[in-house]
Amino acid sequence: MNRILRMTHQxxxxxxxxxxxxxxxxxxxxxxRIKKILPRISLAxxxxxxxxxxxxxxxxxxxxxxxxxxxxxxxESHNHxxxxxxxxxxxxxxxxxxPPSIEPxxxxxxxxxxxxIEFFGLCPECQKQTKHTAEKGVRxxxxxxxxxxxxxxxxxxxxxxxxxxxxxCGSKEIATATGLDAKQVSSQITVLKNRGFIASPSRCKYxxxxxxxxxxx
Numbered sequence: 001m002n003r004i005l006r007m008t009h010q011x012x013x014x015x016x017x018x019x020x021x022x023x024x025x026x027x028x029x030x031x032x033r034i035k036k037i038l039p040r041i042s043l044a045x046x047x048x049x050x051x052x053x054x055x056x057x058x059x060x061x062x063x064x065x066x067x068x069x070x071x072x073x074x075x076e077s078h079n080h081x082x083x084x085x086x087x088x089x090x091x092x093x094x095x096x097x098x099p100p101s102i103e104p105x106x107x108x109x110x111x112x113x114x115x116x117i118e119f120f121g122l123c124p125e126c127q128k129q130t131k132h133t134a135e136k137g138v139r140x141x142x143x144x145x146x147x148x149x150x151x152x153x154x155x156x157x158x159x160x161x162x163x164x165x166x167x168x169c170g171s172k173e174i175a176t177a178t179g180l181d182a183k184q185v186s187s188q189i190t191v192l193k194n195r196g197f198i199a200s201p202s203r204c205k206y207x208x209x210x211x212x213x214x215x216x217x
Contacts, residue, residue, distance in 0.1 A: 005056040011049050013037055015058065015073070024062055024070040024080070024089040062089065064118065083123035085130075092119055151215065154180060158188045159197060159208065159216055168205035 005011075017033050018025070025033075031046045050071055054061040060072040064082055070089055072080075081092045100115065122130065151159070161177040162169070175185045189206060192198045197212035208216075 005052070005058065008049075010038065010041060010045065011053060014046065014049055014053065018059060018071055018073045021073070024072050026068045026070055028068070030071065063116070064089070079117065079119065081119040081121065083126055084120050085122055085126040088123045088125075090123070094119075154178075154184055154188050155192055155197075156216075158185060158192060159212055162198060162206060162208045163213065163216055165207075168201050168207040170204050170206070174206070 013034055027047050027050055031043045035041055053059045057075050060075050062070040079092045079094050080089050082089045157178040158174055161174050171185045175182050198206050199209050200206055
């Protein structure tokens with residue numbers, strides 16, 4: 001049920017743009033559209049109002065593991081499926097899926113407040129692209145899906161942080177950008193270097209390789 005919320009002009013514009021979107025956009029993507037209508041609005045304002053609207057029940061906030069939050073104009077409970085290659089998200093109707101239950105002895109002392117079920121795979125467009133490259137002998141579908149799926153959340157966060165940085169950066173900057181601690185960043189850097197996804201162009205500095213850029217596409 002929607003909570004009573006004062007509907008400002010900014011919120012009306014945000015809802016209208018979200019309603020007209022054919023995808024489940026991030027706050028950044030919505031901001032790029034909204035600022036064409038409200039040039040003086042800030043990204044922070046868009047973020048804040050999206051959070052307010054989601055808490056009030058007017059929209060739904062999607063928190064897919066290891067990825068930017070997405071927003072859905074439909075606040076009713078429903079499931080989603082996301083593409084491990086292009087990050088596309090679609091609604092999916094699975095009426096019989098029920099969240100798993102755990103015994104009190106299994107909860108590790110936590111007070112459980114919710115459960116999230118994630119469906120993932122390759123979207124139709126990525127399947128077509130993968131099949132096309134496989135036919136040309138560049139890359140097989142199994143290889144593409146396997147490499148993408150083989151990235152754990154921390155590794156993807158490190159790669160995405162490097163992708164947003166125009167210059168090589170150190171592990172401290174990566175830790176700040178991802179919220180991971182230094183040991184987590186260091187261990188993932190070692191793994192990613194061994195797999196050829198990042199390089200160290202200068203001492204203690206890291207940057208994405210072309211292979212690393214490709215796996216994020």
